[in-house]
Amino acid sequence: MAKKSDSRAVVGSALSPAMLLKMGVLGKIPPPDKDFRPDGAWANTYRICTCHGYLHENNDNPGFLRISRTGPKGKADFSLSVLQKIVHDDAAVCLSEAEMSCATDRSATLRSWKMSSRFLDHDEKIVGELTDEQDGRVKGGAIRIKTSSGTFDRKTGGPVTSDWDMFEAVQRMEFDVSRPVRFNLLEGLTLNKGEQKLRYRGIYTFKSGDGRQTLHWFTQIGHGVLPYDYYLDRYHRLVLVITGPRSYILDDNAEDIVDTHRKEKLRQYRQKLEKMTGGKRS
Amino acid sequence: MNTNTRSDMPIGSMDRRGFLKFAGAASIAIAGAPGWLGAANKDAKPKNILIIATDQQHIDTIAASGCGDVKTPALDRLKERGFSFKLSYTNNPVCSPARAAIFTGRTSSETGVYKNGIPVRTPIPNLGQWLSEKTGYETVYAGKWHVPSTFTTFIPGFKVITTGIGGQGNVCDTNISKACRAYLQNRSKARGLLMVASFLQPHDICEWLRINTEVPDEFRYPEIANDLPELPDNFEYDTNEPEGIRRTRMTREGVKGNWTKQHWRYYRWSYYRHIEIVDAEIGRLLDSLDDFGYAGDTMIILTSDHGEGMGHHQWVRKSTLYDEGVSVPLLISWPRHIGLDKTNSNDLVSGLDIMPTICDYVGIEPPANMRGESLRGILEGKTGLEREFIVSESNSNAGRMVRTKRYKYISYVEDPVEQLFDMENDPGETKNLAGVKRYASALREHRQILHEWESSLDVAPNVPDVDLWRRQLQSRARA
Known part of the structure; x- marks a missing residue:
């Protein structure tokens, strides 16, 4: 009974590295890599973890986000490749893939991109009628989106940065409280959310295992988002992002963990189907 | 067939003119279609x-x-x-x-x-x-x-x-x-x-509430401290409330956590x-x-x-x-x-x-x-609409609300405390008038509305406390 009661204990205070550790969802943060170069070529895979508000119940890993950076160091534009997989109830999957060209400025301003959004059913077959493919580029204070159905312009009020870009940009930022950056967010390369501000908060220290761990903390606040807290190691590698009940945890095993989650969702779906049909359908 | 209209729901000999006086305004038919309808037609x-x-x-x-x-x-x-x-x-x-x-x-x-x-x-x-x-x-x-x-x-x-x-x-x-x-x-x-x-x-x-139950020693995002919305005008409330409401509030994060403003x-x-x-x-x-x-x-x-x-x-x-x-x-x-x-x-x-x-x-x-x-x-x-009231139910069939143009009446099953609010003069629902003599007729009328409305429903057999409700509504309607 004590265990059950503990599982229903609410989180109580804002998610942080220490809290995620207490909840058992953070695991081990990869050790700092002195060879990591934020403006070089790298690939980071994050496990997307959701919290239902309880310490030890309903904390799931419904997805992962893989971001890869390529392109020259220095002032030239660089490229980001993104793959995000989200597993829904009934084992449906949403896959988002993007290739983005970005400026090497402080907010990794978007230049152009190609993006596809696909949904898979419980059998991992693509649901054709839910597929969307877009090419986009920034033009003045607007973005132009091309799809198979036409070309559409959207006003943005200035240069834009996607949430995926920000995972890159924050790694190139100085650990300097005096230099916040302001930008317009194009969330998921589609939703326009202006007036964002990102600033360095300082050093965040917490107890981890036998010792203390130190991370560098940035916060983003703006229209249409819950605050984003970014945590980086001393070599500027982004290891953790928390926004509201959702966390992105750097984890090389993320894809396997999400696959396990999908299999569990599939099992639940089949069980539900069995119950509904009395076992008459496979 | 709609049943919650004036014509379908006679309230008997009661004088409704007092608290339902605003209802008539809604019933006025406007001759002809207004200009903004453009090409609209009834088909x-x-x-x-x-x-x-x-x-x-x-x-x-x-x-x-x-x-x-x-x-x-x-x-x-x-x-x-x-x-x-x-x-x-x-x-x-x-x-x-x-x-x-x-x-x-x-x-x-x-x-x-x-x-x-x-x-x-x-x-x-x-x-x-x-x-x-x-x-x-x-x-x-x-x-x-x-x-x-x-x-x-x-x-x-x-x-x-x-x-x-x-x-x-x-x-x-x-x-x-x-x-x-x-x-x-x-x-x-x-x-x-x-x-x-x-x-x-x-x-x-x-989820936010479960994650933020406790008041932190330091405000997490000081840069927004001056941008936080004000508290609503009806943050404070009339303590003469039904027991179930008071009890539930005590279990919710804000009151239970003794939140700061x-x-x-x-x-x-x-x-x-x-x-x-x-x-x-x-x-x-x-x-x-x-x-x-x-x-x-x-x-x-x-x-x-x-x-x-x-x-x-x-x-x-x-x-x-x-x-x-x-x-x-x-x-x-x-x-x-x-x-x-x-x-x-x-x-x-x-x-x-x-x-x-x-x-x-x-x-x-x-x-x-x-x-x-x-x-x-x-x-x-x-x-x-000719409608003079609407009714809302509440979780587990425990409560009812009757909203007329002027008033709101709330009742919970097996709870002696009823609530009546003058929504025109007290839209924040802060003064319970149910026990105020001057509003006794309004209270009676709303009890009667609810009783007759409930009598018209075909309630599903799995719904709890149906008989309790019926007895309670009947006795209050007669009171």
């Missing part, structure tokens, strides 16, 4: 209908309606494109019961969905089943259902776009709107479409961000209608299953019969047929009205025993 049918459902949206969360603490460009567009109703109420301030009522036009006690996680009683048809059977509309559902499963691949009468993650609108809502956009782009337009896009936000405020304000700030999050998804839907050639002939209906406490009466979450729980947005638009940027502050409307309104517009009879009414006359500027 016109919308080619497509899009129902946008949000979850747990307080009515006062739209910038264009005057809320200064939030930016909602998409909701603003919707409001400016059509009608918004100020006196709009859910039939039940809890998810499943409210949704069952919206999609069947029957009260939650009639559908049998008196609390979360119960299916609609057979054979009451839902909107998808009814339109599939009676019309050629393609019926498509994406997102939260919750009658009984929160997200499911199987909803009677609908082709389901399987999307959604229980309790995580922050992850799944964007996929719901993306799937709807793709579907609108890729489908054949040969048939008319009824699409439901049912978002989970701003319901994630429930700053933490209450931070909670409100966070809730507004949840509103902005779903607003962006609604924006994607509106852009999609524009992009793919639907906007000119699509009726859009936006509503929410129930409201959110937001600190009014120091309440958080849903389930209360105070306005923060039961009052919900209702925006309806259809280019050239429904007036632009009209606000209706006079007619009492309910989630129960959505099904009969849609049936009216697509030219079919609604299912039997609708408890709501078509709003078409109001939307087209021809007539107001």
